Amino acid sequence: xxxxxxxxxxxxxxxxxxxxxxxxxxxxxxxxxxxxxxxxxxxxxxxxxxxxxxxxxxxxxxxxxxxxxxxxxxxxxxxxxxxxxxxxxxxxxxxxxxxxxxxxxxxxxxxxxxxxxxxxxxxxxxxxxxxxxxxxxxxxxxxxxxxxxxxxxxxxxxxxxxxxxxxxxxxxxxxxxxxxxxxxxxxxxxxxxxxxxxxxxxxxxxxxxxxxxxxxxxxxxxxx
Amino acid sequence: xxxxxxxxxxxxxxxxxxxxxxxxxxxxxxxxxxxxxxxxxxxxxxxxxxxxxxxxxxxxxxxxxxxxxxxxxxxxxxxxxxxxxxxxxxxxxxxxxxxxxxxxxxxxxxxxxxxxxxxxxxxxxxxxxxxxxxxxxxxxxxxxxxxxxxxxxxxxxxxxxxxxxxxxxxxxxxxxxxxxxxxxxxxxxxxxxxxxxxxxxxxxxxxxxxxxxxxxxxxxxxxxxxxxxxxxxxxxxxxxxxxxxxxxxxxxxxxxxxxxxxxxxxxxxxxxxxxxxxx
Numbered sequence: 001x002x003x004x005x006x007x008x009x010x011x012x013x014x015x016x017x018x019x020x021x022x023x024x025x026x027x028x029x030x031x032x033x034x035x036x037x038x039x040x041x042x043x044x045x046x047x048x049x050x051x052x053x054x055x056x057x058x059x060x061x062x063x064x065x066x067x068x069x070x071x072x073x074x075x076x077x078x079x080x081x082x083x084x085x086x087x088x089x090x091x092x093x094x095x096x097x098x099x100x101x102x103x104x105x106x107x108x109x110x111x112x113x114x115x116x117x118x119x120x121x122x123x124x125x126x127x128x129x130x131x132x133x134x135x136x137x138x139x140x141x142x143x144x145x146x147x148x149x150x151x152x153x154x155x156x157x158x159x160x161x162x163x164x165x166x167x168x169x170x171x172x173x174x175x176x177x178x179x180x181x182x183x184x185x186x187x188x189x190x191x192x193x194x195x196x197x198x199x200x201x202x203x204x205x206x207x208x209x210x211x212x213x214x215x216x217x218x219x220x221x222x223x224x
Numbered sequence: 225x226x227x228x229x230x231x232x233x234x235x236x237x238x239x240x241x242x243x244x245x246x247x248x249x250x251x252x253x254x255x256x257x258x259x260x261x262x263x264x265x266x267x268x269x270x271x272x273x274x275x276x277x278x279x280x281x282x283x284x285x286x287x288x289x290x291x292x293x294x295x296x297x298x299x300x301x302x303x304x305x306x307x308x309x310x311x312x313x314x315x316x317x318x319x320x321x322x323x324x325x326x327x328x329x330x331x332x333x334x335x336x337x338x339x340x341x342x343x344x345x346x347x348x349x350x351x352x353x354x355x356x357x358x359x360x361x362x363x364x365x366x367x368x369x370x371x372x373x374x375x376x377x378x379x380x381x382x383x384x385x386x387x388x389x390x391x392x393x394x395x396x397x398x399x400x401x402x403x404x405x406x407x408x409x410x411x412x413x414x415x416x417x418x419x420x421x422x423x424x425x426x427x428x429x430x431x432x433x434x435x436x437x438x439x440x441x442x443x444x445x446x447x448x449x450x451x452x453x454x455x456x457x458x459x460x461x462x463x464x465x466x467x468x469x470x471x472x473x474x475x476x477x478x479x480x481x482x483x484x485x486x487x488x489x490x491x492x493x494x495x496x497x498x499x500x501x502x503x
Contacts, residue, residue, distance in 0.1 A: 095373060095374050095375060095376065095382040095384060095385055096384070098343075098344075098350070098373045099343070104343065126336055126337040126338065127337070127338040127340070127343050128338075128340045129314060129315065129337040129338060129339055129340060130315065130339065130340060130391075130395070131315060131405060131406060132314065132315055132316040132319070132337065135340075136339065136340035136341070136388065136391070136392070137388075137391040137395065137407035137410060138340055138341065138384075138385075138387055138388025138389065138390075138391040138392055139340045139388065141384060141387035141388060141391060141410060141412075142382075142384030142385070142387060142388060143384075145382075145383050145384040145387060146384060149383075160377070160383075160414070161383040161414050162413070162414055163411075163412065163413050163414065164383070164387065164410070164411075164412045164414075165409070165410075165411040165412075166409065166410045166411075167408065167409050168406065168407050168408055168409065168410070171406055174337065
């Protein structure tokens with residue numbers, strides 16, 4: 001989860017910048033990218049619509065972008081590589097961004113700081129299949145881990161998954177859009193307790209429910 | 225072989241597999257899950273006479289640990305009752321001429337679907353794994369080597385990729401050992417990180433079968449068994465597949481019992497977007 005934490009930290013800085021009365025120009029994604037990128041190449045933000053996004057996904061995206069206008073919600077940008085990783089292993093890339101448009105994970109995560117909530121709009125493509133015609137349980141688990149992890153990382157900093165418990169209520173058809181809603185329930189010391197639901201766009205179908213426990217890493221200790 | 229047609233069956237118990245709506249599912253006859261029926265399931269799964277590419281074979285990216293254990297288990301397939309499971313690009317390839325007896329239509333016209341864990345052609349890039357299954361002991365061993373595409377914390381595998389590998393191994397075991405089809409629950413406790421490019425050994429075994437559900441724990445550890453990476457458990461719903469001469473899935477549930485929580489079926493039907501139902 002460290003990578004998502006690195007991404008979360010960058011986002012956090014951007015969020016704080018905005019809250020401290022940054023000018024509207026600071027919200028410009030190009031400027032934000034330049035701030036963090038020391039290279040000439042500007043990394044692509046994958047959390048933006050592309051031609052593979054279905055109508056449902058685009059509509060939801062627009063709805064949430066409207067919610068961002070008053071500052072209560074923030075869209076989290078999403079990059080394939082973090083600077084940290086590039087130095088270590090050039091081939092490594094964020095697991096969920098390794099597919100061509102529309103084939104794998106198409107998603108965008110929004111964060112609400114007051115409610116300590118993340119919402120992920122997720123469209124799973126044909127390369128994420130399990131039982132023919134449906135999303136692989138592992139792909140769903142990956143997105144739940146990513147969404148819940150981000151919900152813990154933004155307030156908590158560098159966190160790692162300690163436990164994930166997922167109840168699958170209904171199989172998710174391939175290429176459909178779901179909304180993953182994650183909530184920070186409580187913090188006990190370095191333990192972050194979160195819960196999460198996966199629902200259809202109209203919220204009528206509950207596909208999965210999950211709980212997660214994330215641990216804030218002790219900066220004094222090494223990873224292993 | 226006994227033909228298993230769709231029958232109006234006893235409802236699943238309220239704490240059964242799919243809460244939120246009453247489902248009438250085919251009667252599951254436990255007797256058919258064992259004995260010679262399992263042998264035929266396994267041989268159908270393995271598709272021995274096929275041109276399909278088998279991804280669960282050694283390649284240049286496999287680390288020495290993985291190659292060693294692979295050969296050790298290959299030896300066991302000769303006399304100890306282990307079977308090396310092939311791994312094709314799509315689960316559809318593993319269940320040819322079978323269909324799901326469910327109400328859900330699927331977008332079955334997509335011929336380019338890949339199973340999640342076989343997403344790239346480049347060796348060593350994402351999931352490198354092979355599963356050995358023991359039919360009579362109802363257990364499996366998966367040798368898993370995560371590649372750079374699966375990175376989470378720098379240099380280590382992403383928790384999600386491990387969750388996927390656990391789900392995949394437990395799924396295949398559930399299917400072959402007891403016709404488990406859908407994951408109902410996955411509970412994973414992450415203990416230690418897996419270094420990218422190193423081997424993780426997943427040990428999986430059916431603990432019990434109750435109320436049309438299979439309970440399957442899974443432990444992932446290092447080659448020398450000194451480090452435990454995760455302890456997990458999966459619960460699976462048993463559902464029998466039916467013989468099907470056509471390629472596509474068909475609908476076969478009584479309309480009056482359609483739970484309102486499945487509008488996708490209606491939506492797809494009315495929009496004409498479900499090729500499966502018309503064939």
